[in-house]
Amino acid sequence: MATIERQARTPALANALSAAERGLAVIPLSQTKHPALRSPHHIDQASAEPRCHGECGRFGHGVYDASTDPVRIRELFAAAPWATGYGIACGLPPYHLIGVDLDTKPSTDSAATLRELALRHLFTIPETVVVRTPSGGRHLWLTGPAGVVVPNSAGRLAPGIDIRGAGGYLVGPGSRTDHGVYTIAPGTAHLTPAACPPSLLRLLLPPPRTNRPAPPAPPSAPAPPSASxxxxxxxxxxxxxxxxxxxxxxxxxxxxxxxxxxxxxxxxxxxxxxxxxxxxxxxxxxxxxxxxxxxxxxxx
Known part of the structure; x- marks a missing residue:
């Protein structure tokens, strides 16, 4: 790792290369936590043509640029020297990473909500990698089974809990943003991402498509009051x-x-x-x- 840091031109690149050594595919991020490289198709994105996911061979396709190849990572960061952080692509082998983003809001204790979900659905929150966000939130890193696509969602699991799945990314530890630095929570740096509990995984997956119509409201059910x-x-x-x-x-x-x-x-x-x-x-x-x-x- 010392060799990587000496050879890397920026802390963001050094951290990204270190993550890639662990098998995590990365992309450069700007201070706003967005992909640092602009899409090469930004002018014609409004057209009816299918959206390019990197087939054109150029950089600027967000998470679809993610790689574990140090040569390609250096090229990505060379094309975005202003990058101050890196994103870790979710849903890719070998980890098939799933990120559980516990937000911090005055009206919502997302960590307590997750514990309550664990009690209600009979699963245990495993010891795993935890990343602290500048706002005081936490990202839990979990792994999913190969072939299972976990979608991204915001608040669908519960208020204040967002999920980063296939097509999404997590801000990597060591990344510097407008609001501060993302850091590894003490005592979790040596861990590898733990397997997502099956009961939790079922909650994260979209419901199976059926032709069954939604059950009608019972005749006696009062309508919501007009104030609502x-x-x-x-x-x-x-x-x-x-x-x-x-x-x-x-x-x-x-x-x-x-x-x-x-x-x-x-x-x-x-x-x-x-x-x-x-x-x-x-x-x-x-x-x-x-x-x-x-x-x-x-x-x-």
Whole structure:
């Protein structure tokens, strides 16, 4: 590693080469955490032509430029000497990396939310690589099985939790951004990314496509109060359209959103009845809503 650092012209390149030695494919990032190289097709991206993913042979295709080849990495950083960090591509072998991004917001404790999901769905959060973000958040590095495509998502698993999967990237430790430096959490630098627990993996995957129509709301289910408007009706419909395996998670997410927007107490009953209509037991539905109320700082 000392040799790499002496040969590298910038700390960002040195860190990127070190990550590549571990089998992690990397790209240069700017201070804004975006890919440092602009697309060579930025002028004609509005055309109907299929989007290029690097087939043209030029740089500037974001995560599709990612590589573990030190020669190519040096070429990438030479083309972007202003790069102050590097991104690690997710979903690629050998790790098939999955990033769990725990955000920090005054109204949301995403780490506690993840622990609650672990208790509810009976999985253990494994010891793994953890990267601290300048804002105080954390990135958990997990690995997925080969052939399983985990999509990127923002808040779908739970409020404040984003997922970086295939086609996404994580900001690598040592990267410098406008808000500070990303660092490895103490005690995790020696670890390798741990396998994603199967129960958590199921929550991260999109629901299977079926021709089954969404179950209708029960006739007795009261409509969301007028104060909640379209947002409240949208949350109820979001719960009604849940497939088996995602009913609890959708209900929890919708209830958190309702409480965050000040309509939780008024929408609790319609959300519960919508969840029951999808097959969720009444006791579990009401417990989930109560949990969401506590997680967002409200009394159930």
């Amino acid at each position: 408007g379209d947002h409240g009706r949208g949350l109820v419909q979001f719960v009604l359209s849940a497939h088996p395996g995602q009913r609890n998670t959708r209900l929890f997410w919708a209830a958190c959103r309702a409480y965050d927007n000040g309509i939780g107490p008024a929408l609790a009953a319609p959300l519960a009845e919508a969840a029951i209509a999808t097959g969720l037991p009444e006791r579990e539905a009401r417990a989930t809503i109560a949990s969401a109320a506590r997680m967002t700082g409200h009394r159930p």
